[in-house]
Amino acid sequence: MSQSHSIAPRRSATPVAPTSFDSEADVIIVGGGAGGLSAALFSRWLGNEVILLEKAAELGGTTRKAAFWYWVPNNLEMRNLGLADPKSDCIRYMARLSRPEAYDPDHATFGMSPLEFSTYEAIYDNASPATELLAEKGALEYRHCPDVPDYWAELPEDKAPKGRVLLPKGACDSMSDGGEVAVRTMSEAARRDGVEIHTGMRVQRLIRTNSGEIVGVEADGADGKSFALRARKAVIFATGGFTHDVDLRKNFLTAPVLGGCAAVTNEGDFVNIGTAVGAQLRNMNYAWMCPISLEKAVNGDPSLIGTFSPSGDSMIYVNKHGVRVTNEKLAYNESAQAFFEWNPALGEYSNLVLVAVWDQRSQDHSESSEHGRFIVPPGTNDDHVIKGASVDELTRRISKRLAGYARHTGGLKLAPHFAANLMKTIKRFNEFARAGKDLDFHRGERPVELLFNGPTAPSPSAPNPTMFPVAETGPFYAALMTGGNLDTKGGPKTTPDGKVLDTSDRAIPGLYGVGNCVASASARAYWAGGATLGPILALSYLATKAANAEPVKGATTARTAAE
């Protein structure tokens, strides 16, 4: 939590009446990640005076940590290449995955609510124009990734399984540093084009007239000094989710999540600030999920990156009994679910910690410090790696390590038969690896699993590139994994164009939200790589148009105690 010393503490979110302002602009943007930066740029390009406030000492938020793939249905490169991506099919794919239990292929909105459906339409219609505008203005140029599949490319509902993913131009070949590139180019464009940017400014509450219009924000600087800022047209929140607010996490999320790799400043600020002006909360039960290092999560390591790519062909996950319970190579959002299985007979989350185990082959050939891989190269920080010359030594050391985290895991510890079971599990897995067929969990059978398989030894190779027999003698390596958040998906409910709705579904005048701080229409789905950032850019584009069209408000009440 290195940034915590430079950020004012959270204070009351209760809105206040307008009195006097320290500064003003047409549009105030709260948050400096992809949602906020893009909203600032779009608003500015529409001719607005824009102030952007970021709580942290630097811009970027979670975006800076992201690979910044962005999912843009029917993008220009697809059209240039003749890759068809019809609107109805794309929306069908989104619906199929977002609420599978409600999906109805014969229904006018595929079983989704009208609001969800219209948000999918808005994503489809606006992602490409938003992307092109950002590129034209030099704020975010891209390269197309024609070979990257959607995460559910094998589903019959996916009619354009490859080609929707873009990456910032200039990102490295391994596609891991797009976030750094995007934050840099978008920030530079924002400064170039006259967005007024203030970092170290924590927005605490809204300023609201007695007729209910939002006319500004109150923010505290890192030094504790408070400022009242007027927004003539609108305030747009883009402050991220609530991954780092323990209380919100445990009272809203489906799963017992111990942390995540969102920026440590993602504390659900808009849940509180929005609720305080009567916003409805929605989709609070879901998150963008990923396996993460238990230790980094519990220790609040701000460098934590989700394990997008669980590399290693001679690598398996086992539970406290030493048995496999999942396909290790599932796309990360799905892989994370394995940790949260409730055991209704024992009254426990038996798999809350799974142990990744690998051998020297994977250590030598699948090492990488990118994409959150846990098999890391020599010379890099490997505090999370447990080593043992034998299975018995490994087992003892895992037990010891787990004991130190007991209060975070409900006392989870290895069962007495762990080592014996682990040897049996390795033998069974090795048969699968030799045959190229995982009869238990079907590892490697899906396109997305190959996408994230990571580096492996060039030879000998097994019939299934995701599996190679694990050595039956040491040395062995292990890492403690749990399920975590990239960030959460819930928050105030908005229209597709970002207007925040009150409990009667009326827009709160002048208040907007984009990105992970507001309710996502994706519900439980992770459609593809960049299904976070692509829709954020699309909906940010749409929200700024609506904000631009807002009437100037609050002029007569400024400098007056009205409430």
Place this chain on the structure above:
Amino acid sequence: MSQSHSIAPRRSATPVAPTSFDSEADVIIVGGGAGGLSAALFSRWLGNEVILLEKAAELGGTTRKAAFWYWVPNNLEMRNLGLADPKSDCIRYMARLSRPEAYDPDHATFGMSPLEFSTYEAIYDNASPATELLAEKGALEYRHCPDVPDYWAELPEDKAPKGRVLLPKGACDSMSDGGEVAVRTMSEAARRDGVEIHTGMRVQRLIRTNSGEIVGVEADGADGKSFALRARKAVIFATGGFTHDVDLRKNFLTAPVLGGCAAVTNEGDFVNIGTAVGAQLRNMNYAWMCPISLEKAVNGDPSLIGTFSPSGDSMIYVNKHGVRVTNEKLAYNESAQAFFEWNPALGEYSNLVLVAVWDQRSQDHSESSEHGRFIVPPGTNDDHVIKGASVDELTRRISKRLAGYARHTGGLKLAPHFAANLMKTIKRFNEFARAGKDLDFHRGERPVELLFNGPTAPSPSAPNPTMFPVAETGPFYAALMTGGNLDTKGGPKTTPDGKVLDTSDRAIPGLYGVGNCVASASARAYWAGGATLGPILALSYLATKAANAEPVKGATTARTAAE
């Protein structure tokens, strides 16, 4: 939804300023189930003028449908019988189950938050006094159930595994109609003691002064006429959960729930009304759960009762592949979880519907119309029962029935090998039944499973009374089951004495909540039979004391447009 014609539709929850009032009292209670009736009684007995408003045409809410067991730790009968139930042990049991992943036996509050811990203390301290006062006043006399075990009686943390459950005196021997009894006696006492009761009154919103004090409610009668009612001291909500609001359910609950057996009036009114005055929402992800009839839930049958007791020894649950996936006799809250397992490889809830299958033996000997059993007697409504002379005929009819519910289940249908697998499953189950040992799911090994086993044939008996071999020839019977709610557990956050808290954890002056309309400190746990109603009575008792001590407010602003 038989009551819907007599209830005003939901309108805006936005609070209004006090103008003129149609009536007034010291305390206004909203909701006429156990929470509301007990709060009305306790408030009245403290000397307050009390008005109780119920939305439905009659009092009782979900309570009327309940068996009304009530869980009262360290109750008078236990003390008289010398059954020790020390406070610290009882709280340890609650903590172990409520948030198992956070439970820490060595921590001062067992790993729970201070608020959760103090709420457990409040339940322990107040359940017995509340119960005794209700009994002394003749509002709710009880009989002790010394042989009813807690639902996790086998856990080492349960130091008083039997004796905490009470039942309304006068309930039938089979202990299923306690709710009818309790609503009758509590209503009679309320009328006798001068509580002013109005049914058919839907509270739409709060009346709030410009200083933020709650001073009353606006309610609409069934005829649409509106009333403004002043509460001199406090408004206490006891309006139940959000089981019957589809939008709230799918945006907050952990599981894809299709309905539940709460009163059909439980539409989350206080989620909206509370949020509109800035209340924090908490524990929105959990519900009191139970297997339910898919068909009754989807068809909105107001008579739906959760399957507390899945009777039948020659009865099994199978999924769409014809295989068992769970222990059918688990306590209902746990049994319900089996339906919600997410299949991360296929992107579906593969077990969202399980099929209960039984033979003639169970039909003849395990029939009952009580405790939500699905094996019902001849002459009662058995629309939910599917019959087949053979496994093939049964399979065809199940398929046809499922097809009619496809849009509620994401198109769930039987796999082609269902019938063949079902026969294999029956053979395997029958081996277990003959041996008395379920090697797959350990059916019948826990005290609570015997409690809910229901009636069975007297002979021949098998070694394990919960299992008897299923006949391998027809006739066969089946019912479509899914997981459902008794009611939800989330809502505005309160102190142990029922004060509703805003986003800054400050009490909203004059606003209280008890029961399923506010956040439950039990999180995911269902500690025992009556773990709903016992704590509701305890916390209602405490809330009414706090409300009684509130200053009279709003007097100067009444009849004035202040905001």
